[in-house]
Ligand SMILES: Nc1ncnc2c1ncn2[C@@H]1O[C@H](COP(=O)(O)OP(=O)(O)O)[C@@H](O)[C@H]1O
C-alpha cells in the first residue's frame with residue numbers, strides 16, 4: 001500500500017470543507033501505487049481521489065501535471081480532472097505535503113493484460129500523444145537519458161545487495177545508451193509510466209488513464225517502448241510477441257510511426273528497460289522500512305534488458321514471430 005503520509009480525520013474534514021463537495025463521509029488509504037500517498041475519499045457529493053505528493057515529485061512540476069490532465073480531458077482523453085476548491089485552486093497543503101483532489105475513474109486495471117488490451121492501449125496512447133498537442137507548459141524528462149547516470153551514481157556501490165553482476169550490466173549499458181540514443185525523433189507530451197496499473201478497462205474497453213506524475217516532453221516512440229516492456233512480457237519476463245504486435249498495430253492505426261521511430265525501437269526499448277531498472281533498484285535499497293508500499297522487483301527489468309540486448313530489433317522480432 002502506498003501511504004507514506006498519514007492524515008487524521010479532523011485534518012481531512014477541514015481540508016474537504018475548503019471544497020464545494022459536501023461533507024466528508026469516509027476515507028481510506030489505497031492499496032496500490034508507489035510514488036505518492038493516495039486516499040479514496042467519500043463525501044456527500046461523491047467519490048474522489050486525494051493525492052499527497054511525495055519524494056520524486058518536484059512541487060514546481062505540479063502545475064504541469066494537473067494542467068495536463070485538464071488539457072487532455074478537454075481534448076477527449078478520459079483521465080481524472082483536478083477538483084478546484086472554493087477559491088479556484090487545484091493545489092493545497094495537507095499534513096505538510098502539497099495535495100490535490102481529483103475525480104474518481106470507473107474501471108479496473110488488467111492484472112494479466114491480454115492481446116486485446118495491448119491493442120486498445122496502443123490506440124489510446126496514440127490518441128493521447130495527439131491530444132497533447134497545444135498544451136502550453138513544458139517539462140523535461142527528469143528520468144530521461146541525462147538523468148540515468150546521476151541516479152546510478154546514488155546506489156552504484158550497493159548493487160550487490162540486489163544481485164550479482166548488476167553493477168557491470170548497468171555501467172556497460174549506460175555507455176551503450178549514451179553512444180546510441182536517437183535524436184530528432186518526433187516529440188510531444190508523453191505519459192512515461194503507462195503501466196497496466198495506470199490504465200483502466202471496463203470489460204475489454206479502455207475506460208481511462210491515470211497517474212500523469214512522470215509526464216513530460218520527450219519522444220513519442222519512447223512512450224511506446226515503455227509500454228512494450230510493461231505490457232508485453234509475461235510474469236516470468238518472457239516476451240509475448242502477439243501483444244507487442246497488437247500494441248504497435250493499435251498505435252500505428254491512429255498515428256502511423258515514422259521510419260526513424262521504427263528503426264529506433266530497439267534502443268528505445270533498452271533505454272526504457274534501463275529507466276525502470278534504475279528507479280526500481282534505487283527504491284529497493286532506499287524505501288523506508290515502515291512505508292506501506294509494495295516495492296517493485298528490479299529483477300524483472302534485468303531480464304527485460306537482457307532480452308533486448310539479445311535480440312537485434314524488437315519490432316523485427318515481433319514481425320518475425322507473428323507473421
Ligand atoms: N482517478 C482515479 N480513479 C480511480 N482510482 C484511482 C484514481 N487515481 C488513482 N487511483 C487508484 O490509486 C492507485 C494509485 O494511484 P497512482 O496514481 O498510480 O499512484 P502513484 O502516483 O503512487 O503511483 C491506482 O492504482 C488506483 O487504484
Ligand SMILES: N[C@@H](CCOP(=O)(O)O)C(=O)O
Nearest residue numbers: 033034035193195276280296
Ligand atoms: N511503474 C513503475 C513504478 C511507478 O509506480 P506507479 O504506481 O506510479 O505506476 C514501476 O513499475 O517500476
